[in-house]
Amino acid sequence: MAGFRARTTDPVDLAVVPYPAVTLAFDIGDGTLAVVDSEGREQRDSAVIGMAADGVRGLGRDVACLQLRLSPLLAHAVLDGASAESGGRVVPLDDLWGRDAARLRERLCAAGSWEERFAIAEAALALRCEGGRVVDPEVAYCWRQIVTHQGSVRVDRLAEAVGWSRKWLWSRFRAQLGLTPKRAAQLVRFDQAAHHLAAGNAAARVAAEIGYVDQSHLHRDVMAFAGATPRAVAIAPWLAVDDIAWAEPGYLHDV
Known part of the structure; x- marks a missing residue:
């Protein structure tokens, strides 16, 4: 908080x-x-x-x-x-x-x-x-895997790991967390990219480090989630204070 x-x-x-x-x-x-x-x-x-x-x-x-x-x-x-x-x-x-x-x-x-x-x-x-x-243990496991691997994880492998079909995992995950596993993975990867951009890294470098196929795929995801270009996201005030404001359980930030 x-x-x-x-x-x-x-x-x-x-x-x-x-x-x-x-x-x-x-x-x-x-x-x-x-x-x-x-x-x-x-x-x-x-x-x-x-x-x-x-x-x-x-x-x-x-x-x-x-x-x-x-x-x-x-x-x-x-x-x-x-x-x-x-x-x-x-x-x-x-x-x-x-x-x-x-x-x-x-x-x-x-x-x-x-x-x-x-x-x-x-x-x-x-x-x-x-x-x-409490969410299903299988759903919790899949979410944690998505976060651990920063969104670079295949949904079919997650389903196999928990012993569910892809369709059932898709249904339960969305019903309990509000997003499909694929969308959740995209969001986690976007978040990593957004913070790398805010840290001053070039879009091409961020795309390569985060695991995007190329810079155009990074641009597409950034536009889809933030409605702005990578350049605009890089200077977003909300991101500028993230590393400070959320470093501790409770923190006050004056703007």
Whole structure:
């Protein structure tokens, strides 16, 4: 989890680069923060950003936000199986948690420090996780293999490893994590590429190191997930703070 605070009164308009995790965002400022999806729909107060959600932007002024990234395995439990429904969309947390979402946000807003907010959020996640649904062990294994191999893994080999047919793995994986195994692998590989680009590496070098057939395939995936060219993704503000903001369990970043 990380805290983000914009000390300037200038409008904030940040493109959210897709990430292989389910994101929970809580507005703990003055209520001006809006998470806007690719179709222009706004979510305020608290929102769930699904894996591979594209065209998402954070808009506001003098913003304070607590953001949590959950692996899809944890999100499945914390959101009681509803995380898959978010898929590539942005949905209000109230729709998934009911009044608990509003009560949690009130506690976060009333907290006297970021450390207290991190502790409140962590306790809330632990409580939700206790009674939440657990993904199939086979699905969990396949997700971890995809992450371990940075997306360079064949779906048929994953299915063989867990003793399932390709079709059944495809069905169960999508039902529980919101993406097909192939799409999940593409997202994990894109994430690796995006961060290499943000680190200043040339697109041709990134394509070769991450395992793309050539630079045009890298360009295609970057456009598909981020709606921008590799050059634009390389300077995306959201990526610029990633290595700092997510280095520790709880971190505050001023923008």
